[in-house]
Amino acid sequence: MTMTVLRAGPLTVFKDEGRPGHAGQGVAPSGAVDRAAYARANTLAGNPRGAAALECTLGGLRVRFEEPATVVLTGTDAVLTVDGARTGVEEVVAVPAGAVVAVTMPRRGLRSYLAVRGGFAVPLVLGSRSTDLFAGIGPARPAPGDSVPIGPAPAESARGLPPAGEPATDAPLEVDLGPRADWFTAAAIETFLSAEFTVSPAGDSVGLRLDGPVLARARTDELLSEGMVRGSVQVPPDGHPIIFQADHPVTGGYPVIAVLTPAAADRAGQARPGARIRFARAADPLPGQE
Amino acid sequence: MSATTRFLRCGREAVLVEVDDLDTTLTLYAALRAAALPGVIDLVPAARTVLVRIDPAVTTLAAVREATAALRLDPGGGAAGGTVEIPVRYDGPDLAEVARRTGLSPDEVIARHTGTRWTMAFAGFAPGFGYLTGGDPRLEVPRRDSPRTRIPAGSVGLAGRFSGVYPRDSPGGWQLIGRTTVRMWDPDRPEPALLAPGDRVLFRAVPA
Known part of the structure; x- marks a missing residue:
């Protein structure tokens, strides 16, 4: 089974759950920016956890399936068209052989996930099919004319899910303070947890840059580089925070004031340039469940 | 475990373990690797910290903190790696500048680097880029005031008390003293990075 790429759109890459375990070599986990939307696409398509999907930023992807295929799109309010006919949001679509499937432009959200039953069978690099745009490793970005292999359909049948519903776009992004909150003044922490920030256009799957009030540091010495995670809110000397996304570097040299919860990191991955965001402390995890 | 180990919260799926110095970091990293704690999916060693990432479906941060605190650290246990020899042509564009800043002759810079x-x-920085420490303290130089936009793969540089080899063409601000043909990163190798934390590195001068 193969899929032919007709048009790739502004930024389309293969993604899965990423490649943990290689930080000693300088390789970050990478993986889907919106993990929940990616996992949802696989579940709806009837794939096992971890099958490769396409992460499609701002639509524009157009492909042809050479054999019948089962596909689904999640993550935004974009939908699939099949030979020009629109389908529903998160509709699991049976595509006839030779049909052209396109991803529309989302009005809400940024990154849509296209899963095909069987998964995209591009080669594994260090155990993952994710393209890490920062590190420059993983499968090449799909380009017009590419023939993309599709894996065999899994034995179990596709499962339904309750509708995703509208995301709470105004709700604050939940964080846990630290590991370096003590590098900031008490006023900066208060500002961080109350002020409104604007998503800068200079963001990508490596980091989301925020404009807004400057977060002042209580310590001015240089932090020694240390490990970073998806959702780390790093504050460089200019005081404007950067939220690390899936393709973040393994280490960073600026203090991290707080880390987004996994669900908040997923939502940050859907924030468009110009979006206003706030942060709030997440409820402490229950004892033994953190 | 060292007396001043600190556990710093790093969200829901990681904890940053901070110790006294680089040697203890390498020892802790080696001990954590050897322990292979269930549910630990990645270890990120750095200058004074090891970041421990977990799969929350398998373990908890509390369990990992407890197991880490109970580890017995053998001094020097982190330096158990092999020795890698890297031949270098010492004709880098900053060799003269490094000599001027350190008050050494270019030949003395080379002698001390090797x-x-x-x-x-x-x-860090890029796949296959290793921060090398333990060199001659006289070679400590600052980064360049203005980073270069493109440094060729194999360039050997100095910055602070570190040395390193650029694994691929990239921008960078280190002082470049030479170049090697050794591939620091090769995705076709089973372990693409030539160097792993704890490995020893010996630079050898080859004719320019």
Whole structure:
């Protein structure tokens, strides 16, 4: 089974759950920016956890399936068209052989996930099919004319899910303070947890840059580089925070004031340039469940 | 475990373990690797910290903190790696500048760079880039005031008390003293990075 790429759109890459375990070599986990939307696409398509999907930023992807295929799109309010006919949001679509499937432009959200039953069978690099745009490793970005292999359909049948519903776009992004909150003044922490920030256009799957009030540091010495995670809110000397996304570097040299919860990191991955965001402390995890 | 180990919260799926110095970091990293704690999916060693990432479906941060605190650290246990020899043509564009800043002649810079065994402390910046420490303290130089936009793969540089080899063409601000043909990163190798934390590195001068 193969899929032919007709048009790739502004930024389309293969993604899965990423490649943990290689930080000693300088390789970050990478993986889907919106993990929940990616996992949802696989579940709806009837794939096992971890099958490769396409992460499609701002639509524009157009492909042809050479054999019948089962596909689904999640993550935004974009939908699939099949030979020009629109389908529903998160509709699991049976595509006839030779049909052209396109991803529309989302009005809400940024990154849509296209899963095909069987998964995209591009080669594994260090155990993952994710393209890490920062590190420059993983499968090449799909380009017009590419023939993309599709894996065999899994034995179990596709499962339904309750509708995703509208995301709470105004709700604050939940964080846990630290590991370096003590590098900031008490006023900066208060500002961080109350002020409104604007998503800068200079963001990508490596980091989301925020404009807004400057977060002042209580310590001015240089932090020694240390490990970073998806959702780390790093504050460089200019005081404007950067939220690390899936393709973040393994280490960073600026203090991290707080880390987004996994669900908040997923939502940050859907924030468009110009979006206003706030942060709030997440409820402490229950004892033994953190 | 060292007396001043600190556990710093790093969200829901990681904890940053901070120790006294680089040697203890390497020892802790080696001990954590050997322990292979269930549910630990990645270890990120750095200058004074090891970041421990977990799969929350398998373990908890509390369990990992407890197991880490109970580890017995053998001093020097982190430096158990092999020695990698890296031949270098010492004709880098900043060799004269490094000589001027350190008050050494270019030949003395080369002698000191090749005269000690370096230790790969941790990776970062790019896949296959290792921060090498333990060199001659006289070679400590600042980064360049203005980074270069393109440094060729194999360039050997100095910055602070570190040395390193650029694994691929990239921008960068280190002082470049030479170049090697050794491939620091090769995705077709089973372990694409030439160096792992704890490895020893010996630079050898080859004719320019």
